[in-house]
Structure formats: C-alpha cells, structure tokens
Amino acid sequence: MNKKRILGIVLLTLLINLLCVPLWTECGYGGFVRTLFSKEARLDLLYFGKITSAEPFQYKVSPKPFLASWSYGAGGDNVHRANLRLGVKGQWQRLSLQLKAQRDGTIDMLFRGPEVQGEYGTLYSVLIDWRNIKINGKTILPKCKAFSFKNPFKKQLSVKKGDVIQIEGEFRRHHFSIRDFTGLRSGMVWYLITGNLLFFSLIYRLLSYIQGGGIRKSDVVLLAIFFPLLFIPMIGNFNRLKSVRENRVLAGKPELKELFKEKSDYGRRYEKYFDDHFAGRASLIKLHDATQNKLNKIIRAKKALYIKESGWMFLTPLVSNCNWKSGMIRSAVHHLAQLNQFCSQNNIKFYVLEVPKKESVYKEIIIDKYGFDNQIFIKTSQRQETIRNETRKRNIPWIYPYKELCDAAKKDLVFFKWSWHWTDWGAFVGYRELMLEVRKSFQDIPIISLDDCRKSRSWLIRDTWDRAYRPGYFYAFFNISNAPHNRTFYNYYDHKDCDKVMLKVERYIKDFTYPEGKHKIMLMGTSQSDNLLQFLPFSVAQIKQIRLNKRPIEEKEQFKILKLYRKAILDFKPDILVLCITTDNLPQLLDLCSTK
Amino acid sequence: MLFSSTVFLFLFLPIVCALHLLVRKELKDYTLLLASIFFYAWGEPRYVAVMLLTIIINYVGALWVANLNSKKKTFGFTLFLSERTKLNCSCSAAKLALLLTVLGDLSFLFYFKYFNFFVENINALFDGHIDFIKVIMPIGISFYTFQAISYVVDVYREEVEPQKNIYKLALYITLFPQLVAGPIVKYHDVADQIEHRTVDFEKVAYGVKRFIVGLAKKVLLANTLGAVADKVFTQPIDQLDCVTTWLGAICYTFQIYYDFSGYSDMAIGLGSILGFKFLENFNYPYISRSITEFWRRWHISLSTWFREYIYIPLGGNRKGNLRCYANLFIVFLITGFWHGATWSFVVWGLWNAVFIIIEKAGRNMTQNIGTKSSPDEAASNLLQRYDKAIHLLAPLRHLYALLVVIIGWVIFRADTLSYAWHYLLTMFGVERGETMCHLIYYVDRIEIIALTVGIVCSAPLCSKMLEVEGRSRQLRIAAVNLWLLALFILSAASIAASTYNPFIYFRF
Structure with a gap:
C-alpha cells in the first residue's frame, strides 16, 4: 500500500467522522447547523389579562429588534403576544428592555432561541446563549446558559397599570463545547468504531480498483457519484405527514x-x-x-406569477373564470333575492360588498410586463357587470368599489404586493364606500376617517384579523425566500380608540363590542372582510364576523348561508347583514340559499 | 411508469440495476423479465394479460412457422371473387401460419387502438349507431406488437432460429427500456444478445452517460419547450397572430424531437447498462436537406421496420417507378396511422408521402438524364453544373426540409384538422387573429435559453468537438462527465419541482 493511498484513506475517514459530529449533540443535524448560523435570538412577552384590541403594555428595547410583531388571540387563545426578534452575533450583546404596563395582568417573559421549522414540519432546537439577566436590578440568571425555543428561560411577573419594569441581559450565538456532546454514549462509541472500520475498508477497495488501471478514472468518478445519487432518495423519512412550505398533507402510502x-x-x-x-x-x-x-424576469408558478422587476405577485388565472350563461346569472340573482327576502322578513338590511380582484385593479402592470391584452379584462368585466346590475335591479345594494380603488391606487398601494388582500388603505376605501351606502338607510352611523387613526409603517404584511405581521403568502407558490426581493413599505392604520373595543374570539366567529356605537352588523365573508375590522367596529355598537371559507367543511358547502347560519343570524338579530366576497367568489352565489 | 418519474429514477432503476449486477448470470434474464413485467403492470395491471397473450401467440406461431418452413408444405385454394371470376392461389403453409400469427398480433392493436376510430367514421358516413367500446389503449402496444411481428417474420424468413425458451422471447418483447416508447428493436438485431451478453464497466459507463443525456433532453429541453407549445396550441385560433403561431410551431418541432430522442437515448442507455446494444433511433434529423433524408434520420427503428417488413415485401423500387410511388404512399399512410387513430395523423403521414414521392421522382428524372446522356460530354457538363447548383442551394434545401417538417408537426400537434388548417393560414399571414397575449406571455429567459440550446444541439456540433483527438481529450471527457453530473442533478431538480404542489387557500 503506497503512502498516497494511505493518506487518501485517512483523510476521507476523518472527513466522514467530522461530518458525524452533529449527531452526537442534543440538536441533531438540522439544529446543529441552524445553531451555527443562527441570526436570531427571541424574547417573547405574553400578556394574560383583559383582552381588547389595544396593546397591554408599551416597551422600549435596545438593540432594536429586526422584527417586532404584536398579535392577539391568534388561534383563539386570548393572549396578547409581543415577539421581539433580535439580531444575534458571535460576541455578547447587551439587551435593555423597558416595559410600561397599560393594564393590570400577568406578563410571561421568555428568553430563548428561535423556532425553526423544517420543510416537513420538524422543529429544530436552535440554541442561544443568555447570561446576566436582571429584572429591576435583581439578577435572575448570572451564568451563561443555552436556551432553545422549546426550553426557554421563563420569568413571570404580575403588573399593574403604570408599572415600569427594567430588564437587562446579554445574549450571543451559541458556542458549542464538549458539554454539548451529550449524545456520545458507550453504544455509540462502538457504532463509531465499526462504521470507521467499514468505511476504511470500502475506501481501500475503491482506491485499489481505481489505481488498478485500464479504466478511465473520470468514468469511475461518474459512476461512483451517479449510483449513490440514485439510492439516496430511498432513505427519506417516509412517515412524514405534512409539508410546511406547501401547506398541505402529504400523500399517504396506498395499501397493497x-x-x-x-x-x-x-x-x-x-x-x-x-x-x-x-x-x-x-x-x-x-x-x-x-x-x-x-434566470427569468417573470416567475411563473401553478397558481401565481411574480414580476421580479416591480415585485408584484398576482394569482393566475388573471381574470375570473366566471363565464356565465344568462340562466346562471338569473339563478345567482335569485339566490341573492331569496337571502334579501329572508333579511327583510327579519328587519335586516342586506348589502353585498364585492372586493375587486387585485389583478384587475393593477391590470396595467400585467398588461405591460406580462404581455396580456386589455381586451381580456374588458370581456370578463362585462360579464361580471351583468350580475351586479341584475342584482341592483332587485333593490339589493351591491357595492363594488373598483373605480374608487383604482383612483386610490394612485395615492398609495391598495393591495399588498405579496398577498391577495387589500392594504389598510384599500380596505378603508372599501369601508368608506360600504358606509356611504349604509348611511342611506342608517343616517346615525358614523364613518371614521384616517385622522382618527394612528399611522405606522412596515415592509411586513398585516392582512388578517390577528394583526400579526408576516412576510406574505405568495412565497410558497414560488418556493422562494420568505423575504421579498424588493422591500415595499406599507402604511398601517390603527384606531386611537382601540382599547375600547372588546373582543370575543372563537375559531371562525369573532364578536366586537364598541360602547360608543349604535346598531349591529353581521359581517359574513372571506379573509378580505378581516381587513375591514380595522375600521368597521368603530362605526357600530356590535359586530359579529363569521368567516365563511377556510372552515373544516367542504368547499361547496361553505357559502350555503341560510342552511348553515340561519339560527346564528336570528339569534344575533343584526340591523345590517354584509356579505363580503371577492370577484372570484361570484360562482358561489349559486349556493347561498341552497338547503341541500 | 415514465423514465422521468421519481419512482422510476430513484426506486425502480437502482433496485433493478443492483439486482441485475448481483444475481448469477443464468438468473439475469429472469430478473429482467420480472422487472419488465412489474414495470408494465405498474401503470396498467390489467393489460399485462394482453401482452402475455401476444407473447404466447408469437411463441407458438413462430414455432409453427419454423416447423412448416422445414417441411416446405404448400397448398392451393380458390378465391371466388364473383360467379365468373375465380382466382386459383397457392401458398406455402408457413406463410399462412405467419399470416395468422400476424393477424393475431394486429387484432389486439386494432381492437385497442383503431376500433373506435372506425366506428366513429362508419357512424359518420352511414349515419350509423354502432356503439363505441370503453377501452383504454394499453401503453406501448404499438411498439411491442411491431416487435412481435418482427420476430415471427424473421423466423419465417429463416433469418433467425425460433426461440425455444418462452421466457427469453418474453424478455425480448417486454424488455422495459424499449417497451413503452421504443426504439422498435428487431429480433434479428438482438437475438444473439438475448442468448449471450456481457455487462462490463465500459458499457455501464456509456449507458449511464447516455441515460443522463436522454433525461436532460426530455426534462430540461422538451418539457420547457413543450410548455410554450402547449400554451400556444391551446389558445383559440382567433387569438393567435403570425409570430405566436411560428413560435408555437418551432417550439413543438424541438419539443417532439427532444422528447422522443431523449426517450430513445434513455432506452439505449438503460439497454447498455443491462448489457444490450440497441440501434440508434435518431441521427440529427433537423440537419436534413430533404424529407427523404429526414426519414433516414428520424425514428430510424420505425422507418427501417417499415422498409424491411412492408416496403420491400410490397416490391420496394424493384417493380417500376409507379409501383414504387404507390408503395411509398402506402408505407407513409400506415406510418401516419401507426402514430394515432385520428385523421390528423393520417394527413401528416400523407403530407410526408407527397414530398418523398416528389423527391423520388426528381431523383429518378436526374438519374434518367444521367444514364441517357452520359456518353455526351455536353450533357456531362450539364450534370456537373447541376451538382454544383445543388451544392450551392444547400441552405435552401435545408430550409425547404425544415419548412415541410414544421408544417407537418403543426398537422401532427393540432387537435383537429380544421385547427391545423387555420393555424397554418395564420402562420403564413393569410389569416390574422385578435392577439390577446404578447410574446412575453409565452417565453421568458429560460425558454429562450432552452430554444437556443435546442437549436444548437440539434446539429452534431458538440459530438464533433468531443471526437477531436489531442492531449486535452481526457480532460475534455472529464469535463463532460462533470457536466453530465450537473445535468443529472438539474434534471432531478426539475422532476422534483414538478411534485411541488402548494395548497394555499386563496381567491376568497
């Protein structure tokens, strides 16, 4: 055996051993790598107490978190959360946090690492080192210790309105040491020795074969890589249930x-x-x-496209697939008339609010950059207009703020680039148009203005009712990074009287109570109706919002309002019933009053 | 199971390769046979029975033919065409056995592939009400039927001995690399390999390289260009303009080439890994200067099958020009019909036949001039000038061949003949639709790259560069191997991406 071969074998064996190192730690492979390259430490503040839509405490923090978000009642758990995501480095950084309580209650403080979820839902333990944590000058964690998302350092505090709490501490990216190699048990040592011996002999055989001559070495390399590549996919975890990124359950194994x-x-x-x-x-x-x-200028996916230059994402098909014959239009109008009749019999005024398609409001971008022709938009919008006009002829108010949104789009963005929802500004335009129509029958209902709101800005998207900031939804279609390529900042509006609105949350039904308002509205619709909740609760005394879609019932059943919610409507006795849909929902009007 | 599916690539192929390498030599055939039947049963378990029946018919038929051949028996019979006309025929018993066996093979093909087509046309012609049969065509039936016919005809012609071992015949008919999409392997080409073949390192390395090339052709080029062609060809004809129709036609031209040749490459590569050597199926068809040449380079296994088993038995060009033209017409009519049971395919076959006959007639005429005036010096000079002119006209001849081929592919691709007709009229500016989408809707950078690579690789430039001898040859081969690995990973990535199917509640 020549020296070259021995050196090769030793080096390759060492390399394999080095690659095995993470297996002996608590984090495992995924967590080890993610801890080494972690960019984030987390400090989560959970408030338990009186739940309103206003923040329960104010805070000042240094260093400035790269992402700080508020959410309340997400998942219906009636907890106010502030998640502070702090940029982390290899060296120690000082943390200084000042909390000022706005209401009485309890605050849980969780010092930890981030929650990193793998492609298939696996949660990885990412460790962050914390030390010298003090609350109001009193040290509660003197020595350095690593904490993960699952095993955080937790401290609970009772607070009263006006209390000020000073929190200090230090944190850094976790430094691995010999203490972390807890997995190196005696059994594994034997495993390591056997594995090394096997690998050693395998490398020895392979190198002797290649050095034997007569065979083109580059071909040996090709086959030595190609065949293992064919076998690797077989060693996957075939028991996974879901894919996080794809947001779906994975296909199950068929029975033999x-x-x-x-x-x-x-x-x-x-x-x-x-x-x-x-x-x-x-x-x-x-x-x-x-x-x-x-490579591409426009990224196409099965259900969406992304125009890289402008950072806009659109759903495909770009135009609604609402190619109705006159019989179907009559049927849809008939269903609406039936619902209207039911409302009239119970002294409820019925309104339809149709949120225009983002793709039609921003059609110019599509026409310019995607090569679509305006004719397509014109043809489909003509068909849809027939449905609206036929409904209006039956004295059912149908609000379709298309022109208003197009005008408003000249001032500010009315839809998010990375979501199909309208922005606070877009939703405000929709709210204003709805209220102008409502005031024809209910003159005492006030319309709030944006001056009544506090304005803030963020590049993140806040488009659902829990008011949490997210990077957007569309990235999943394209399987690209969660962070948009071009950061666009959006304006957000929160009413100054937020803390006066009381909330009661169930999974699909939310009750908002505002003591200064009059009348009751029942708002039924899709996620687009969530965005109206920034403004609508401050115009009336009570709102019950029922989310029609995204429920654990079949899609074709979801819009059968009279079948599913007759009792809920009669129990709530609203003055106004608003059906908030999008243009893509028009086909579902055919189900509104189905009882089957 | 498609070669470009994950289950083939990452489950079936590695297991079969490993088994084939590990089992003893005498068990290799049985392993392959079982693997091939499993491969076929994967998609359509029911139709394994049809394939097995074909194997039995041909096994028995060939033994019968060989037996009668050895006895040289003949018999006569009289055909009563009318009361006055009688036709006394004599036929060897072997020929009759052959006919019966071939009819048996073709009856399956007719039933599964053509029955409904005939019913549809009879109903349309005679206002009939014959019911359609609810049947799905077994995958690869056109290919394995032709292979089976090739076997029994070869036995009849005494080119090969009949296969006594039914498992080996079954292996020939079912061999999975060429079962679904060819190449059509003729029995006399592989008879020896079924009996004696070896698997060595060089064959495996060659097979792997060939397989990767085929996979990349299919996944990276054909699928990318196919998406563009599909987008264009699914548009209503009144929404297409001249440029878009040309784009669709060109993309389809390259899609069908890379799809089919990619599949053939994969089949040849897999064959090589398993120790077989299949004949080439494509030889850069788009560099042809005539349609005749095109058909010598395109789907070679099918063209040679038709030449050996239909054109030559019909008399080929031995019985005069007119008969030759008629034979060509018949062969291309059947070629079109073999591709699919619709009029589009028939018309496509005839479209090719017309140009092949014209080219044949042109060649015959020049040959006649040459033979008649060869003693005359002036005529000889004229011929030389003609050759020169032909040489100078080479680019035009390329253009002519490509144009005919592209038009042919439009007929081939269009769902109906009417669509094809209007599509062609739009292509040549006779009709003009109201364009709804501009070019960027159909193509982006990836598609442009795929089209450029497709055009470049349709000529033998790369392979010629590799053939150049020199010091750096080994280095070039190593670089090519590296490139092939990259292509394999990119192809696998593309296949994996097709399984990405996000669910996001939306539009609500």
Whole structure:
C-alpha cells in the first residue's frame, strides 16, 4: 500500500467522522447547523389579562429588534403576544428592555432561541446563549446558559397599570463545547468504531480498483457519484405527514391490497406517495426554483406569477373564470333575492360588498410586463357587470368599489404586493364606500376617517384579523425566500380608540363590542372582510364576523348561508347583514340559499 | 411508469440495476423479465394479460412457422371473387401460419387502438349507431406488437432460429427500456444478445452517460419547450397572430424531437447498462436537406421496420417507378396511422408521402438524364453544373426540409384538422387573429435559453468537438462527465419541482 493511498484513506475517514459530529449533540443535524448560523435570538412577552384590541403594555428595547410583531388571540387563545426578534452575533450583546404596563395582568417573559421549522414540519432546537439577566436590578440568571425555543428561560411577573419594569441581559450565538456532546454514549462509541472500520475498508477497495488501471478514472468518478445519487432518495423519512412550505398533507402510502382491485390505481397513488417523501426532495425543489427565479424576469408558478422587476405577485388565472350563461346569472340573482327576502322578513338590511380582484385593479402592470391584452379584462368585466346590475335591479345594494380603488391606487398601494388582500388603505376605501351606502338607510352611523387613526409603517404584511405581521403568502407558490426581493413599505392604520373595543374570539366567529356605537352588523365573508375590522367596529355598537371559507367543511358547502347560519343570524338579530366576497367568489352565489 | 418519474429514477432503476449486477448470470434474464413485467403492470395491471397473450401467440406461431418452413408444405385454394371470376392461389403453409400469427398480433392493436376510430367514421358516413367500446389503449402496444411481428417474420424468413425458451422471447418483447416508447428493436438485431451478453464497466459507463443525456433532453429541453407549445396550441385560433403561431410551431418541432430522442437515448442507455446494444433511433434529423433524408434520420427503428417488413415485401423500387410511388404512399399512410387513430395523423403521414414521392421522382428524372446522356460530354457538363447548383442551394434545401417538417408537426400537434388548417393560414399571414397575449406571455429567459440550446444541439456540433483527438481529450471527457453530473442533478431538480404542489387557500 503506497503512502498516497494511505493518506487518501485517512483523510476521507476523518472527513466522514467530522461530518458525524452533529449527531452526537442534543440538536441533531438540522439544529446543529441552524445553531451555527443562527441570526436570531427571541424574547417573547405574553400578556394574560383583559383582552381588547389595544396593546397591554408599551416597551422600549435596545438593540432594536429586526422584527417586532404584536398579535392577539391568534388561534383563539386570548393572549396578547409581543415577539421581539433580535439580531444575534458571535460576541455578547447587551439587551435593555423597558416595559410600561397599560393594564393590570400577568406578563410571561421568555428568553430563548428561535423556532425553526423544517420543510416537513420538524422543529429544530436552535440554541442561544443568555447570561446576566436582571429584572429591576435583581439578577435572575448570572451564568451563561443555552436556551432553545422549546426550553426557554421563563420569568413571570404580575403588573399593574403604570408599572415600569427594567430588564437587562446579554445574549450571543451559541458556542458549542464538549458539554454539548451529550449524545456520545458507550453504544455509540462502538457504532463509531465499526462504521470507521467499514468505511476504511470500502475506501481501500475503491482506491485499489481505481489505481488498478485500464479504466478511465473520470468514468469511475461518474459512476461512483451517479449510483449513490440514485439510492439516496430511498432513505427519506417516509412517515412524514405534512409539508410546511406547501401547506398541505402529504400523500399517504396506498395499501397493497389495492393493487389487486379490478381498476387499480395503486401505481399512480404510490408515485404520488413517493413523490412527496423521497429524500432530498426539498433541496432539489429549492435548487430548481432558485435557477428558474434567477434566470427569468417573470416567475411563473401553478397558481401565481411574480414580476421580479416591480415585485408584484398576482394569482393566475388573471381574470375570473366566471363565464356565465344568462340562466346562471338569473339563478345567482335569485339566490341573492331569496337571502334579501329572508333579511327583510327579519328587519335586516342586506348589502353585498364585492372586493375587486387585485389583478384587475393593477391590470396595467400585467398588461405591460406580462404581455396580456386589455381586451381580456374588458370581456370578463362585462360579464361580471351583468350580475351586479341584475342584482341592483332587485333593490339589493351591491357595492363594488373598483373605480374608487383604482383612483386610490394612485395615492398609495391598495393591495399588498405579496398577498391577495387589500392594504389598510384599500380596505378603508372599501369601508368608506360600504358606509356611504349604509348611511342611506342608517343616517346615525358614523364613518371614521384616517385622522382618527394612528399611522405606522412596515415592509411586513398585516392582512388578517390577528394583526400579526408576516412576510406574505405568495412565497410558497414560488418556493422562494420568505423575504421579498424588493422591500415595499406599507402604511398601517390603527384606531386611537382601540382599547375600547372588546373582543370575543372563537375559531371562525369573532364578536366586537364598541360602547360608543349604535346598531349591529353581521359581517359574513372571506379573509378580505378581516381587513375591514380595522375600521368597521368603530362605526357600530356590535359586530359579529363569521368567516365563511377556510372552515373544516367542504368547499361547496361553505357559502350555503341560510342552511348553515340561519339560527346564528336570528339569534344575533343584526340591523345590517354584509356579505363580503371577492370577484372570484361570484360562482358561489349559486349556493347561498341552497338547503341541500 | 415514465423514465422521468421519481419512482422510476430513484426506486425502480437502482433496485433493478443492483439486482441485475448481483444475481448469477443464468438468473439475469429472469430478473429482467420480472422487472419488465412489474414495470408494465405498474401503470396498467390489467393489460399485462394482453401482452402475455401476444407473447404466447408469437411463441407458438413462430414455432409453427419454423416447423412448416422445414417441411416446405404448400397448398392451393380458390378465391371466388364473383360467379365468373375465380382466382386459383397457392401458398406455402408457413406463410399462412405467419399470416395468422400476424393477424393475431394486429387484432389486439386494432381492437385497442383503431376500433373506435372506425366506428366513429362508419357512424359518420352511414349515419350509423354502432356503439363505441370503453377501452383504454394499453401503453406501448404499438411498439411491442411491431416487435412481435418482427420476430415471427424473421423466423419465417429463416433469418433467425425460433426461440425455444418462452421466457427469453418474453424478455425480448417486454424488455422495459424499449417497451413503452421504443426504439422498435428487431429480433434479428438482438437475438444473439438475448442468448449471450456481457455487462462490463465500459458499457455501464456509456449507458449511464447516455441515460443522463436522454433525461436532460426530455426534462430540461422538451418539457420547457413543450410548455410554450402547449400554451400556444391551446389558445383559440382567433387569438393567435403570425409570430405566436411560428413560435408555437418551432417550439413543438424541438419539443417532439427532444422528447422522443431523449426517450430513445434513455432506452439505449438503460439497454447498455443491462448489457444490450440497441440501434440508434435518431441521427440529427433537423440537419436534413430533404424529407427523404429526414426519414433516414428520424425514428430510424420505425422507418427501417417499415422498409424491411412492408416496403420491400410490397416490391420496394424493384417493380417500376409507379409501383414504387404507390408503395411509398402506402408505407407513409400506415406510418401516419401507426402514430394515432385520428385523421390528423393520417394527413401528416400523407403530407410526408407527397414530398418523398416528389423527391423520388426528381431523383429518378436526374438519374434518367444521367444514364441517357452520359456518353455526351455536353450533357456531362450539364450534370456537373447541376451538382454544383445543388451544392450551392444547400441552405435552401435545408430550409425547404425544415419548412415541410414544421408544417407537418403543426398537422401532427393540432387537435383537429380544421385547427391545423387555420393555424397554418395564420402562420403564413393569410389569416390574422385578435392577439390577446404578447410574446412575453409565452417565453421568458429560460425558454429562450432552452430554444437556443435546442437549436444548437440539434446539429452534431458538440459530438464533433468531443471526437477531436489531442492531449486535452481526457480532460475534455472529464469535463463532460462533470457536466453530465450537473445535468443529472438539474434534471432531478426539475422532476422534483414538478411534485411541488402548494395548497394555499386563496381567491376568497
């Protein structure tokens, strides 16, 4: 055996051992790598007490968090959360936080690392070192200790309105030491020795084969890489249930007995199962999408497209697939008339608020950059206009603030670039148009103005009712980074009387009570109706919002209002019923009064 | 199971390769046979029975033909065409056995592929009400039927011995690399390999390289260009303009080439990994200067099958020009029909036949001039000038061949003949639709890159560069291997990406 070969074997064996190091730590492979490159430390503040839509405490923090978000009642748990995401470095950084309580209650402080979720829902432990944590000068954690999201350093405090609490501490990216290698047990030592011996002999055989001559070495290398690459996908975790990024349940393994059925689709189903589970899937998809996204000007996905230059994302098909014959239009109008009749019989005024498609409001961008022709928009909008006009003929107010939104879009963004929802400004325009129509029958209902609100700015998107800031939704379509390429800042408006609105949250039903208002509104609709809740609660005494879609019932059942919510409407006895839909929901009008 | 599916690439292929390498030599055939049947049963378990029946018919038929061949038996019979006309025929018993076996093979093909087509046309012609049969065409039936026919005809012609071992015949018919999309392997080409073949390192390395090339052609080029072609060809004809129709036609031209040749490359590569050597199926068809040349370079296994088993038995060009033209017409009519049971394919076949016959007639005429006036010096000079002119006209001849081919592909791709007709009229500016989308809607940088690479790789530039001998040859080969690995990973990434299916509640 020559020196060259021995050196090669030793080096390769060492390399393999080095690659195995993370396996002996508590974090495992995923957590080890993520801890090494962690960019984030977390400090979460949870408030338990009286729940209103106003913040329960104010805070000043240094260093400035790169992301700080408020959310309340997410998931219906009636907790106010402030999540502070702090940029982390290798060296110690000082943390200084001053809290001022706005209401009585209890605050849980959680010092920890971030929650990092893998592609298939696996949560990885990312460790962050914390030390010298003091509350009002009293040290509660003197020595350095690593904490993860699951195992945080927790401190609970009772506060009274006006209390000021000073928190100090130091944090840094976790430094691995010998103490972290808790997994190196005696059994594993044997495993390590056996593995090394096996690997040693394998490398020895391979190197002797290559050095034997007569065979082109580059071909040996090709085959030595190609065949293992074919086998690697088989060693995936085939028990995964869901894909986080794709937001769906993965295909299950078909039962073998299905193979023997007369019309068996076992093969097709097994392919789906394998497609969803093979090892390296996520990395391969990322590689593909990164290549596509790097090269193309417009990124196309199955359900959306992204115009890189302007940073706009749109859903496809770009125009509504509402190609109705006159019979269907009559049927939809009939359903609306039936619902209107039900409302009239119960002294309820019925309104339809249709949120225009983002794609039609910003059609100029699509026409310019995507090569679509205006004719397509004109043709589809003509068909949809027929439905609106037919409904209005039946004295049902139909608010479609298309022109208003187009005008408003000249002043500020009316839709988010990375979401299909309207912005606070867009929702305000919709709210104003709705209220102008409502005031024809209810003159005592006030319309709030933006001067009544506090204005803030963020590049993150706050488009659902829990008011949490998120990077947006569309990235999942394209499988690209969560952070948009071009950061656009959006204006957000929060009413100055936020803390006067009382909230009661169930999963799909939310009650808002405002003591200074009059009348009751029942707001039924999709997520676009969530954005109205920035303004609508301050115009009336009570709002009950019922979310029609995204419920655990079949899609075709979701809009059967009279079948599902007749009792809820009669129990609540609203003065006004607002059905808030989008243009894409028009086909579902055919289900409104179905009782089957 | 498609070669470009994850379950084939990352489950079936590695397991079969490993088994094939590990089992003893005498068990290799049985392993491959089982793997091939499993491969076929994966998509359509029911139709394994049809394939097995074809194997049995041909096994028995070939033994019967060989037996009768050895006895040289003939018999006569009289065909009563009318009361006055009688036709006395004599036929060897072997030929009759051959006919019966081939009819048996074709009956499956007719039933599954053509029955509904005939019913539809009879109903349309005679206002009939014959019911359609509810049947799905078994995958690859056109390919394995032709292979089976090739076997029994080869036995009849005594070019090969009949296969006594039914498992080996089954292996020939079911061999998974060429089962679904060819190339159509003729029995006399692989008879020896079924009996004696070896798997060595060089063959495996060659096979892997060939497989990767095929996979990349299919996944990276054909699929990308296919998406553009699909977008164009699914637009209503009144929403297409001249430029878009040309874009669609060109993209489809390259899609079909890279799709089919990619599949053939993968089949040849897999064959090589398993120790077989299949003949080439494509030879840069788009550099042809005539349609005749195109058909010598395109789907070679099918063209040679038709030449050997239809054109030559019909008399080929041995029975005069008119008969030759008629034979060409028949062959291309069947070629079109073989591709699919719709009139579009028939018309596509005839479209090719017309140009091949014209080219054949042109060649015959020049040959006649040459033979008649060869003693005359002036005529000889004229011929030389003609050759020069032909040489100078080479770019035009390329253009002519490409144009005919592209038009042919439009007929081939269009759903109906009417759509194809209007599409062609739009292509040549006779009709003009109201354009709804501009070019950027159809193509972006990736598609432009794919089209450029597609055009460049449709000529033998790369392979010629590799063939150049020199010091750096080893280095070039190493670089190519590295490039092939990159292509494999990119192809796998593209396949994996097709499984990405996010669910996001939206539009509400």
